[in-house]
Amino acid sequence: MLRLGYPATIAAEWLRDLPAGIELVPVSDKMDHDVEIDVWIPDPYAARAMRAWPRLRGVKLVLSMLAGTEWIPGTVGPHVTICNARGAHNISTAEWTLTAILAMLKYLPLYLDIQASGLWKRRFEASAHYARITADPRPMHPDVMQEELTGKTVLLVGYGAIGQEIERMLAPFHVQMLRVARTARATPPVHPVAELDRLLPQAEIVVLILPANPQSIGLIGRRQLALMRQGALLVNAARGPVVDTDALVQALQSGRIRAALDVTDPEPLPAGHPLWSCPNLIITPHIGGSTPQFTPRSLRVAADELRRYMNGEPLRNVVQAAVDRNP
């Protein structure tokens, strides 16, 4: 019978959707004995999973609960097949992105500060904020207290499954969409990354949702930030190193742009880092994917892959194919 190692921290009720006819083996980083398993679902906390690995014997297939699998190949080596949980983060990350955009356009940081002060009349600070950040000198009447998403131009940098989910959630706001990705496409129009600098000045909102790799690291540097419009919003729902942190701190401190980050570089962001206190910035501590739906959704992806493995069908989300031990 196939033996499946799963994180001992996951409650039994979440394992219902796994195929019948397998033996479930709880795996913990505190085990004092070796265990023999065929397939391993590692703990989503990489440190815990890496501590458990030396006790595992016979692993042929790793099914990650996450989209990112950075630590796995170096730990398990080349003779193991690795699949990620493609799709498990789409909804939660896209929802975080919508939240970040709307919260910034509606000046929630200012209003939560006003709420804490208990002074209703401070709402007029919003008008001054609008004039300053957008550099819109037109007298508005009544006073502007927040901005609209409807009708804005959004540049998606990255157009995988999560990027497309973000576009779907933006649809009711009739935004003008611009798209950039590694692979250019005709329908809908997706521009190659080489056109990023040309498109940046057109967008009021720039959303980063692309994988971290040697091509994307540092993609948003001093030059790209300088090409963004006055008051434009940079949203990083991807990985911290895609943005040059020093350049971002400078752009924020000068009042040129706004930003919302669920990821940072370095991460965790250490106490006292200048990014924490930049103006016009929302930081959430890498929480975009962590909802109550994550565990069941992620395990459904794993269960589907496991079923294919047991039936000898091709796997869907292979990020590393095993190299034969005895070729």
Next chain:
Amino acid sequence: MLRLGYPATIAAEWLRDLPAGIELVPVSDKMDHDVEIDVWIPDPYAARAMRAWPRLRGVKLVLSMLAGTEWIPGTVGPHVTICNARGAHNISTAEWTLTAILAMLKYLPLYLDIQASGLWKRRFEASAHYARITADPRPMHPDVMQEELTGKTVLLVGYGAIGQEIERMLAPFHVQMLRVARTARATPPVHPVAELDRLLPQAEIVVLILPANPQSIGLIGRRQLALMRQGALLVNAARGPVVDTDALVQALQSGRIRAALDVTDPEPLPAGHPLWSCPNLIITPHIGGSTPQFTPRSLRVAADELRRYMNGEPLRNVVQAAVDRNP
């Protein structure tokens, strides 16, 4: 030539869309002489408009820039027709509502507080918050850091133009919609207000978006709040007096529900009021409609009505028809 009085505080560029062949008369609350006008667009700040009124002569039609016209009949009397700016707030108010829902489900107040403290590791407070507010005791793995809107049940209380706009913006989240309004309907199903108490326990999010009138004032009292689910979110995008403030303070302080309010009772909320410091609450100081798009959008509604008036066509947004002076 028809004479139109408009708020002197509105810049000339916003008046472009008004019909040709009218005389534009700026009206200010600081005028030291009477002015003769046929149609009046009052200043959106009621106090300023009420101060200007005694200087106006000959007004037959008032075109409000706002949806709410509460102060106008008592000021101008029964011999003047009053139209509101139906539709001018739809987008901005619906966007505010989406923002409020998402910000609360993503724990933005907690994360902005963590950002201010500069302590990344405080993110684990979110898991305790989730368990407490939802009373969901199931161990989740990895830790829950925020919730999803997707798949939740939303009860719309009020189903006019803004309510329908909110529903449109909620569509990508595949929410289960329940609707209550004064007028029941079959498609889509809209329940009569009498069924409110039966529907409240089914919803995870309750959105108030109905006009304030004798039937709706106090609609959400102690009993209705007690019928809401543990951790359910009450969003008031309507008018403060629709909710019993004392009952709301109690429900929030006991940790039973969450709320997001753009309106309060009393309003403005005075310094020191207990609502300011309730937990699980976002207050914004009545800013839902005040975006840069408000002035042009509202004046387009007025321009359309003015064109009808000049052509002798029926007006669209009459909230008070003039009573003849000499019947």
